[in-house]
Amino acid sequence: MGPGSEESRNAVVNDGLVVFLYVGDLERSSAFYGGQLGLPLVLEQAHCRIYKVSDGGFVGVCLSGDRPTTPEGVIVTLVRDDVDEFCRELEERGVELEQTPAANDRFAIYHAFLRDPDGYLIEIQRFDNPTWSEPQSGR
Numbered sequence: 001m002g003p004g005s006e007e008s009r010n011a012v013v014n015d016g017l018v019v020f021l022y023v024g025d026l027e028r029s030s031a032f033y034g035g036q037l038g039l040p041l042v043l044e045q046a047h048c049r050i051y052k053v054s055d056g057g058f059v060g061v062c063l064s065g066d067r068p069t070t071p072e073g074v075i076v077t078l079v080r081d082d083v084d085e086f087c088r089e090l091e092e093r094g095v096e097l098e099q100t101p102a103a104n105d106r107f108a109i110y111h112a113f114l115r116d117p118d119g120y121l122i123e124i125q126r127f128d129n130p131t132w133s134e135p136q137s138g139r
Contacts, residue, residue, distance in 0.1 A: 016056035022064035029061040036093045071120040
């Protein structure tokens, strides 16, 4: 299986993904990710908590210490089919949507936006293209 071969493009090379976000207040962020978003806590450490987003997908919130907490340019996207229903549930839990659910024809998605307590942009998204996650040939 050489680089660029179809087998290498279709091979799973990782077991999962954790995206870490540096936050100013771990308790406030934990209340948001675990409480308001309803993500299950899978690992709690002194300065970091990791929440399960999907099979193999996680988000970690960690006290910033000396690291910057600059949310500019970061989008955390939660992919799910029930965008409208989930957004209603979030609003019932006190989450304010920055953009209500809407179609984006350019990218063939249906999505909404909100912000976490540190200003990170959270997108709730459904892909309208059913083959979005399949490997693309020639890439």
